[in-house]
Amino acid sequence: MKINLMDPGLKGAGGHHYDWDRRIANLLAASGHEVRVYAFARADIDKLDGFARDVQVEKLFRMDPYVRPLQFDPISGTIERMLVGRQLIGEDLQKVAEADLWLWPTLFCHQLLGCAAAKPVAAISGCIDMPPAGDLPLPHAEPGPWWRFAANSLRQRGHVIRALGSGEAEEVSAFLPFIGDLDPCRLPVPVDGTPRERRELKTVGFFGSKPRDEHGSHVVGALIELCLRDGLDVVTQAGDLVPAAMRSHPQLKHLDNAGEFPGKLESCDLVVAPYRWEMYVARGSGTLWQAMASGVPCVAPAGASISRTMARAGSVSLFSELSPRAVFAAIQHAKQNYAALAAAALRSALEWPEQNGLARYVDVMTNGRRSM
Numbered sequence: 001m002k003i004n005l006m007d008p009g010l011k012g013a014g015g016h017h018y019d020w021d022r023r024i025a026n027l028l029a030a031s032g033h034e035v036r037v038y039a040f041a042r043a044d045i046d047k048l049d050g051f052a053r054d055v056q057v058e059k060l061f062r063m064d065p066y067v068r069p070l071q072f073d074p075i076s077g078t079i080e081r082m083l084v085g086r087q088l089i090g091e092d093l094q095k096v097a098e099a100d101l102w103l104w105p106t107l108f109c110h111q112l113l114g115c116a117a118a119k120p121v122a123a124i125s126g127c128i129d130m131p132p133a134g135d136l137p138l139p140h141a142e143p144g145p146w147w148r149f150a151a152n153s154l155r156q157r158g159h160v161i162r163a164l165g166s167g168e169a170e171e172v173s174a175f176l177p178f179i180g181d182l183d184p185c186r187l188p189v190p191v192d193g194t195p196r197e198r199r200e201l202k203t204v205g206f207f208g209s210k211p212r213d214e215h216g217s218h219v220v221g222a223l224i225e226l227c228l229r230d231g232l233d234v235v236t237q238a239g240d241l242v243p244a245a246m247r248s249h250p251q252l253k254h255l256d257n258a259g260e261f262p263g264k265l266e267s268c269d270l271v272v273a274p275y276r277w278e279m280y281v282a283r284g285s286g287t288l289w290q291a292m293a294s295g296v297p298c299v300a301p302a303g304a305s306i307s308r309t310m311a312r313a314g315s316v317s318l319f320s321e322l323s324p325r326a327v328f329a330a331i332q333h334a335k336q337n338y339a340a341l342a343a344a345a346l347r348s349a350l351e352w353p354e355q356n357g358l359a360r361y362v363d364v365m366t367n368g369r370r371s372m
Contacts, residue, residue: 008061010039014257016286089114109142116153131282144178170305190361193293195349203233205268216274222324277303295349297341314344
């Protein structure tokens with residue numbers, strides 16, 4: 001099969017776009033498919049290493065999928081972003097090689113609108129990144145009626161949806177009123193881990209190389225300092241957020257984007273995710289999915305859908321207030337109850353491949369949800 005992997009969010013090394021695209025494309029190529037990867041027009045191609053030799057990577061897409069409506073207009077920004085995005089994506093897709101399938105590992109509404117406007121027609125598989133915008137200030141989320149418009153446009157122009165959905169069941173439910181007739185489903189998460197038994201909390205991890213408000217970047221530095229003062233080892237990608245006086249601390253290890261992300265995460269005993277719960281109310285997290293696949297207990301916000309999943313498994317210590325005091329209290333709770341959390345995380349990780357993993361994801365995206 002000829003497969004075009006489409007990702008305007010692929011700009012350089014690091015992050016889930018790079019990690020997922022590389023592994024998805026390489027597995028597809030190893031399975032005998034002809035694969036082309038289309039990245040952001042200003043992507044640093046020289047740094048996009050790790051793709052198989054027979055996977056072609058090209059710069060193409062002109063619109064950054066993470067541009068916010070306010071960057072267009074404070075009032076009509078959402079409309080302008082959709083219309084500009086549909087036009088640019090539609091035009092860019094005229095330049096791609098002929099394929100049997102367009103695979104979008106991270107799909108936004110304006111991209112689906114662009115697919116509907118493009119010719120020739122190809123089957124489409126996509127994993128939706130954001131739940132539809134509602135009353136909560138979700139970044140980059142798009143209103144449900146626009147998704148409905150995209151669904152109607154696809155149907156009218158004869159496009160075939162092979163697999164469409166999200167790794168979070170609650171996100172799929174949020175889309176049903178708008179695109180339910182496209183049969184969105186809960187997709188396997190394309191993440192694999194190497195679970196191991198953990199007996200003691202020694203090392204905590206803070207992940208994410210770029211400061212992001214939704215990741216609680218304003219509290220990360222204080223939390224790292226509290227952990228170090230408590231005698232814990234810390235691994236972090238957020239070196240710039242560490243207080244200057246603590247940056248050379250012997251128990252602090254700075255991580256960069258080099259190498260495989262799963263190995264970075266699996267080196268710690270507890271993943272701390274001081275996220276804003278409202279940003280993850282029906283949305284997944286690549287870091288927390290990797291922790292679940294690897295059997296690493298987590299500290300995460302109450303109210304997020306992925307936190308509810310971990311709470312049912314018993315592998316998370318929750319906080320309800322995004323402050324250094326409250327999040328550190330959740331870390332202390334995890335420390336005091338670590339044996340139970342670690343055992344639950346290991347059990348959950350051993351069950352993870354039953355519904356998730358890269359191979360399952362690729363199978364569903366290429367063959368449709370029949371294979372689930």
